[in-house]
Amino acid sequence: MSDFAGWAREATEPSAAAGKPEALEGIRVLEFCPGHFGGMVAASILAEFGAEAIKVEPPGGDPLRLVAPEEIQVAGTGLPFLSEARNRRFATLDADDSAGRDVFRRLALSADVIITTEPPERMEAMECDYPSLREERPGIVYLSLSTYGAFGPDASRSVRDSDVLCQALSGAPYIVGEPEREGFPPRPHEAPTRLGNWHGSFVQGLWGAYGVLAALHFRAETGKGQAVDLSGAESLMMFADYNITWMHTGGKARERVGNFDPAVFPYTYIRCRDGYTFIAAYNDEAFDSLMHIIGRPELSRDPRFSTPKNRVALENERALLEILEQWSGDRTADEILVAVEEYTSKRGGPGAAVVTGRVNRPLETLSEEHWRERGCFLRARDPVYGELLLAAPPWKMSGTPARWKSGCRLPGADNRDVYLGILGMTEEEYRRLAEAGTF
Amino acid sequence: MPSDPGSFRAYAMRAFDPAAIPGKPEALGGVRVLEVASRIFGPATTDYLGLFGAEVIKVEMPPRGDLMRYVAPEGFFWKEVSPAFLPLNRNKLHVGLDLHPAEGKELFLRLAERSDVVLENLRAGTMDAWGVGYLQLRKRNKRIVYAANSGFGQWGPYSAGRASYDATAQAVSGFSAVTGFPDQPPMKAGFWVGDYTAALMSATAILAALAARRKTGEGQMIDLSQAEAMIRTLDWTWPYAGLTGKDRPRSGNVDPSYPPSGIYRCRDGFVAVSARDEGELIPLAHAVGATDPEEAGIATPERVAAFCATRRVDEVVRIAEDAGFSAAPVRGGKDHYHDPHLRARGTVCSVDDPLYGRVDEYGPAPKLSESPGRVKWSAKPMGWHNERVFGDLLGMTALEMEALARKKVIGKWADIPGARPPKGSAP
Numbered sequence: 001m002s003d004f005a006g007w008a009r010e011a012t013e014p015s016a017a018a019g020k021p022e023a024l025e026g027i028r029v030l031e032f033c034p035g036h037f038g039g040m041v042a043a044s045i046l047a048e049f050g051a052e053a054i055k056v057e058p059p060g061g062d063p064l065r066l067v068a069p070e071e072i073q074v075a076g077t078g079l080p081f082l083s084e085a086r087n088r089r090f091a092t093l094d095a096d097d098s099a100g101r102d103v104f105r106r107l108a109l110s111a112d113v114i115i116t117t118e119p120p121e122r123m124e125a126m127e128c129d130y131p132s133l134r135e136e137r138p139g140i141v142y143l144s145l146s147t148y149g150a151f152g153p154d155a156s157r158s159v160r161d162s163d164v165l166c167q168a169l170s171g172a173p174y175i176v177g178e179p180e181r182e183g184f185p186p187r188p189h190e191a192p193t194r195l196g197n198w199h200g201s202f203v204q205g206l207w208g209a210y211g212v213l214a215a216l217h218f219r220a221e222t223g224k225g226q227a228v229d230l231s232g233a234e235s236l237m238m239f240a241d242y243n244i245t246w247m248h249t250g251g252k253a254r255e256r257v258g259n260f261d262p263a264v265f266p267y268t269y270i271r272c273r274d275g276y277t278f279i280a281a282y283n284d285e286a287f288d289s290l291m292h293i294i295g296r297p298e299l300s301r302d303p304r305f306s307t308p309k310n311r312v313a314l315e316n317e318r319a320l321l322e323i324l325e326q327w328s329g330d331r332t333a334d335e336i337l338v339a340v341e342e343y344t345s346k347r348g349g350p351g352a353a354v355v356t357g358r359v360n361r362p363l364e365t366l367s368e369e370h371w372r373e374r375g376c377f378l379r380a381r382d383p384v385y386g387e388l389l390l391a392a393p394p395w396k397m398s399g400t401p402a403r404w405k406s407g408c409r410l411p412g413a414d415n416r417d418v419y420l421g422i423l424g425m426t427e428e429e430y431r432r433l434a435e436a437g438t439f
Numbered sequence: 440m441p442s443d444p445g446s447f448r449a450y451a452m453r454a455f456d457p458a459a460i461p462g463k464p465e466a467l468g469g470v471r472v473l474e475v476a477s478r479i480f481g482p483a484t485t486d487y488l489g490l491f492g493a494e495v496i497k498v499e500m501p502p503r504g505d506l507m508r509y510v511a512p513e514g515f516f517w518k519e520v521s522p523a524f525l526p527l528n529r530n531k532l533h534v535g536l537d538l539h540p541a542e543g544k545e546l547f548l549r550l551a552e553r554s555d556v557v558l559e560n561l562r563a564g565t566m567d568a569w570g571v572g573y574l575q576l577r578k579r580n581k582r583i584v585y586a587a588n589s590g591f592g593q594w595g596p597y598s599a600g601r602a603s604y605d606a607t608a609q610a611v612s613g614f615s616a617v618t619g620f621p622d623q624p625p626m627k628a629g630f631w632v633g634d635y636t637a638a639l640m641s642a643t644a645i646l647a648a649l650a651a652r653r654k655t656g657e658g659q660m661i662d663l664s665q666a667e668a669m670i671r672t673l674d675w676t677w678p679y680a681g682l683t684g685k686d687r688p689r690s691g692n693v694d695p696s697y698p699p700s701g702i703y704r705c706r707d708g709f710v711a712v713s714a715r716d717e718g719e720l721i722p723l724a725h726a727v728g729a730t731d732p733e734e735a736g737i738a739t740p741e742r743v744a745a746f747c748a749t750r751r752v753d754e755v756v757r758i759a760e761d762a763g764f765s766a767a768p769v770r771g772g773k774d775h776y777h778d779p780h781l782r783a784r785g786t787v788c789s790v791d792d793p794l795y796g797r798v799d800e801y802g803p804a805p806k807l808s809e810s811p812g813r814v815k816w817s818a819k820p821m822g823w824h825n826e827r828v829f830g831d832l833l834g835m836t837a838l839e840m841e842a843l844a845r846k847k848v849i850g851k852w853a854d855i856p857g858a859r860p861p862k863g864s865a866p
Contacts, residue, residue, distance in 0.1 A: 002599070004567035007574065009594035012662050023651035035715060037674070049647040063716055069675060069695040072682065079675035079682075080696055120447035129447045130808075147767065149806065150451040154780040159765040160715055164700050168711030173702060174771035175629040176618070189620040192709050192769045194692055194702055195628060196617035199636075202672045206639050211805030213646035214466040214491045218810040220653055221469070226809035229455055233767075234786045234804040239635035242512065242523040243772030244787055248799035249517035253773035259627045263512040263523050267606065269615070269627055276625060278610040283506055309514025345600060350506065357590075357607035359625050361686045362676050365613045370597040376667050377677065389681025394667040395644045396592065399659030400651040402644070 012396035014375035014403070022050025023400040027216065028422075029053040029113040031088070032095070032104070035063035036117040036161065037198055038145055038232055040084040041205025043115055046212060047087035048393040048402040051113070054418055055085075056104065059092045059439060061411035075384050077408060080198070082388055085408035091419070092412035092439045100438045101126050106423055109137050113212055117145045117161060130227040139225040141215040143208050149231035166200035166232030168192075171240040178258045192256060203239065204232035257314065265311045266290070266320055269359055270328045276359040277333040279324060282308065285351035293343045293354065294327040333358035380407040415439050454808040457785035465492025466810035470649065472556040473498060473547075474531070475538070475571075477505045479605060479631050480588045480665055481560030482527040483638035488556070488645065489530035490803045490812040496550065496828055497528065501535035501850025504821035508857035518795055518861035520818065526800055528818035529790075534829070535822030535850040538569050543848045549833055551576045551583060555658075556645055560588040563598045573660045583658040584648040588641050592664040603665060608633030612669035617676060620691040637668035699723075699740040702769060703747035703755075709769035710752045712743055712759070722763035775801075785813075792817040794864060821858045822851030 029051045033039025040055070047053040055062075061076070068078030077085075093107075094100040108114055108128050116123060123129040123144075130142040147161045147169070148154045159165055167173055177193030180186040211228040219225055242263075246252050254262065261267045264282040281290035284307070288300040299305055304316040311320065328336055337356050344352040358364070366389075371377060374396070380388045385408050393402035419425045419439075433439060470493040474485040482497070482505065489495040499505050505528075511521035537543045548571065551557055557576060559566050566572040566587075573585040587593055590603020606627050609615045614633070619626030644661045652658055670677075675696075676687045693701035700713045714720045724738035727746040747755055752768045759766035770778070776799065781787040788802040795817055803812030829835045829849065843849045852858040 002564050002567070004564050004572060004574065005594040005598060008660065008662060011660065012593075021651070021655070023647040025654075045643065049644075049650075066716075067696050069679075072679070074682075078696075079678045083674045083678055120451070124447055129450075131447065131450050148780065149784055149786075151448065151455050151806075152780045152783040155448065155451075158760045159767060160713070160719060162694075162697065162700065162713040162715055162765065164694050164697070164702065164711045165713050165765055165767045168702060168709075168767050168769045171771055171775055172628070172630060172632070173709075173769055176626060177629075178623075186704070189623045189691065191692060191704060192702060193619060193626055194694070195614075195632070196619065196687075196689055197614065197673045197676065198696075199632070199672060202674070203636065203639070206636070206643065207804045210487070210639060210643045210646065211807060213643060213650065214805070214812075215807055215810070217470075217646060217649060218464070218466040218807075220650070222464075224809050226807055227451075227454060228808075229451060229806040230804060231784075231786070234781070234784070237775065237786065238801055238804045239630060239632055240772065240775075240801070241630045242526055244776055244799050244801050245522035245525045246512055246515075247772055247776040248797075249522045250512070250515050252512070252515075253771055253776075254512070254629075255771075256629055258629075259624075261629070263510050267604070269606075269610070269625065271624075276610075278604075278606045278627075280604050280606065283509065307514075308509060308511070312513060341600065344602075353506075353602060355602045355604050355607055357603070357611045359610040359615050360613050361616045362613040362673070362680050363684075363686050365611065365670065366677075366680060368597075368611075370591065370595050371667070371670070374592055374595045374664070374667070376670060379681070387681070388678045391671045391673065391677050394640060394663060394671045396662040397644065397648065397659055398661075399655065399657060400648065402647070 011398035012401065014392060014396060014401065017401035017403040021400050024049045024051040027051040027113065028111045029115060030107055030111040031055045031115045033115060033117040034058055037064060037080060037084065037163065038201035038204035038208065039115050039117045041202050042143065042208035043088060044084050044086050045206060045209040046113065048404070050400065053088035054091055054107070055088050056091055056093050057411050059094050059437065074386060082385065082408050083390060087405045089414035089418055090409045090411060091415050094438050095126060097438055099433060099436060103433065103438065104128060108133055110422065111140065113141045113143065115143045115208065120150060134225060139219055139223060141212055141219065141225050141228065143212050143228045143230065145204055145208055145230050145232060147232055149234065150229040161232060163198040163201040164194060166204060166236060167194050169233035170200060170236035171243055172236050175240070175254050175256050177256045179256055200232055200236050204230065204235040207235040260314060260317045262312060265317045266324060268321060270321065270324050272328045272331055272333050272336060274332045277336055278357045278359060280355040281353065283350050283353055284308065285349065286353035287311070289343060289347060289351050289354050293339055294324065296323065378404055382407055384410060412439055455806045460811045460813050464810050466807060467492040470556065471554040472496065472558060473550055473554045474558050475566065476558060476560040478507045479527060479634035480638055481558055482507065483635055484588060484641040485531065485558050486527050486529055487639060487642040490814065495531040497531045497533050498536050498547065499533065499821050500537055501822060501847065502853035502858065504535065504858055511857065516856040519856050519859050521857055525798065525818050529800065529814045530816060531818065532824040532828055533819045533822060534825050537848055538571055540848050542843065544570050547571050548576065548579050552580050553832065554583065555649065556584045556586065558586045558588065562600065562602060563589050563593045577658065581657055582652060584645055584652065585658065586641050586645050586661040586663065588637065588663055588665065590665055592667065593662040605631035605633035608637065608665040608669045612666045613673060613676060614669045617673065617687050617689055619689050621689045633665055633669055636672060637663060637665035640668045693740045699738050699743045701740065703744050705747045705750055705752045705755060708752045710747055710755045711767050711769060713765040714738070719764040726758055726762045726764065788814055790814045790817060794819065794860065820852045820860045825849055825851065
């Protein structure tokens with residue numbers, strides 16, 4: 001290991017994070033996002049950086065707890081909720097009840113950041129919309145998440161936000177998946193294809209956290225709070241490459257091309273003996289390196305492949321894929337990696353830009369020592385929810401590392417802590433509200 | 440449309456009005472960022488900072504610069520710039536500076552002394568080997584926040600020497616294994632999602648580190664692997680593997696968490712149908728022909744597919760709105776370009792660039808009422824801002840710059856498409 005790598009490991013080792021200060025210590029986040037995964041992600045990310053997050057669930061628990069692929073539940077909660085339920089307090093509150101609304105408003109006025117996915121009309125009825133809250137708390141940062149956003153011609157469309165709606169509108173599935181074959185009826189998989197995880201919701205939460213941090217930066221400079229309006233569709237849309245610039249400059253729209261790519265090639269998955277692996281070598285020098293690696297150096301001068309422009313003609317991409325798979329078909333992904341690294345380690349600069357990596361199934365990812373050493377996964381242990389395998393915060397930081405601190409708890413498990421400790425209720429008030437069913 | 444002027448929707452139209460953005464302050468005004476990066480992962484990170492007001496100085500290696508300049512869809516360049524390079528490099532100052540010679544390193548260190556953030560995406564340890572890594576920079580500026588973006592991280596068995604692109608992260612993380620159809624091979628997302636997702640995570644950590652610096656007075660190093668970023672996004676994949684010992688299957692276009700929610704083929708395109716709970720499942724079941732409206736189970740993917748197949752996308756969306764479930768069209772870039780909603784929100788926006796004229800782009804997704812993000816200008820040729828940065832910021836004279844240019848320490852564009860200015864526009 002180089003001196004720098006050794007220093008970096010010591011300075012950012014996740015297992016040493018617990019003793020270090022946190023970046024967002026002292027920032028209180030109130031999450032009011034019933035049934036919504038993106039809202040959870042936004043709060044989780046701020047909480048991984050040290051914000052104090054409080055999730056308000058309806059009495060009995062958040063509807064998202066009931067979402068359970070393959071009907072797998074742990075203590076009544078499905079895996080999507082469990083995967084994102086981290087670093088927060090779990091409070092319950094009946095926000096439709098007038099006493100509950102009052103409690104919610106008090107909580108909101110104690111917070112630095114509000115995250116909500118509820119329609120503005122509901123927040124207005126609770127007097128917890130942004131214009132109402134800022135009168136009493138001008139520094140508040142108020143993030144609202146939705147499918148279409150809070151303004152614009154489609155803002156009042158009647159939808160309940162979800163991952164698949166945001167994905168569909170974002171332009172992502174439009175350029176993911178196999179094209180139809182001319183002259184044949186389309187097969188089911190020859191369609192715009194959704195990203196298999198809830199990437200739309202995740203990215204919505206991530207942009208939400210980013211917007212909040214930008215607003216908090218501005219507040220630290222000026223004292224001013226603000227509203228942050230975020231559409232989940234637009235969140236993933238920002239990742240849709242050069243859609244707009246190509247339309248504007250070339251009048252062209254991107255279409256789906258399976259595992260090919262209209263701008264760079266080779267940049268694709270190739271079949272190998274033990275599955276699939278990624279291979280890329282798209283600038284001229286790297287392409288020449290790859291042709292040497294596969295023992296076909298003459299192809300660098302083949303007119304079909306000799307320039308980046310010729311390599312991205314779809315018929316040439318298909319021809320090249322066939323050539324690459326003739327070579328890769330009887331090699332394993334690891335053998336391909338070794339062949340690439342041996343060659344490129346002797347060649348610097350653009351010629352070294354041959355890139356590969358096995359298309360891992362999740363269990364294959366989990367079996368790799370590299371991620372274990374870097375603390376990429378963790379096992380949460382809880383008396384109620386048992387042992388759960390979770391993804392750790394991905395950032396390694398030397399000063400104020402992001403960290404996982406706690407996992408899921410039962411709905412209302414932190415009610416006393418939140419209402420007595422944070423809001424300062426008396427025991428009597430707490431008991432009265434609890435008995436009235438407000439929590 | 441809102442009629443009550445006191446309503447939130449009316450407030451939102453005023454508070455977020457794109458026409459008012461130029462007169463408002465920027466959230467990250469006063470933050471200076473140095474970028475030593477190429478292609479997407481690094482440049483997108485600083486693009487996100489620049490959209491909200493950070494001053495980003497993009498350091499490129501003369502004369503070719505960022506190799507992304509030469510990534511062009513179907514080989515198409517417009518006014519000598521690739522449309523794929525533009526959206527990653529808005530609001531930046533472009534300088535050509537070679538970090539190999541000693542004078543180049545010293546210039547970089549002088550820039551770093553005047554900066555808040557350094558962002559790089561070279562192979563792990565390269566900047567340190569060049570003498571301009573975090574350990575060297577913090578001696579000159581202890582407030583520097585240094586973000587190192589890479590494929591596999593700055594340490595660990597895979598960190599040394601392994602390069603990575605978006606699809607490396609898609610592949611090794613397990614993301615592609617859960618995307619696509621069960622009877623088909625794993626699907627690579629056709630856009631560079633492994634770069635953008637990780638870039639946004641990097642930009643987020645940079646803002647967290649700036650918040651920490653406000654309290655401590657000190658910067659820090661951030662080490663982010665793009666594969667680890669993608670791993671973090673895979674929701675229930677990991678607890679499922681932990682509990683069952685199995686791989687989460689690919690489930691095609693039906694969301695296995697909310698069946699039959701998914702993407703369906705219509706007569707004239709594709710539509711997403713979504714039902715999160717009974718309140719939506721029952722109307723959906725009714726719409727697709729259930730005889731007993733209480734029987735939500737009848738809304739199987741097959742019934743929904745048959746229902747959509749004979750209808751137009753806009754019919755399905757209208758029926759959903761009337762019935763009480765959710766639906767939205769599957770849209771592409773052409774739809775976005777012409778969408779009045781996205782235009783009204785500034786999510787698709789036009790910038791009047793002094794060099795290129797009108798350029799249309801995706802604008803920032805989060806809309807901030809007081810300090811909104813914005814696209815101020817488009818990407819520029821290699822070294823376009825040398826005089827502004829080396830002259831105005833570092834106080835170098837024209838003679839000094841000429842001497843450094845002769846020694847090829849600083850430089851400008853190669854005379855090739857992707858690097859050079861539009862014809863007839865060079866100063």
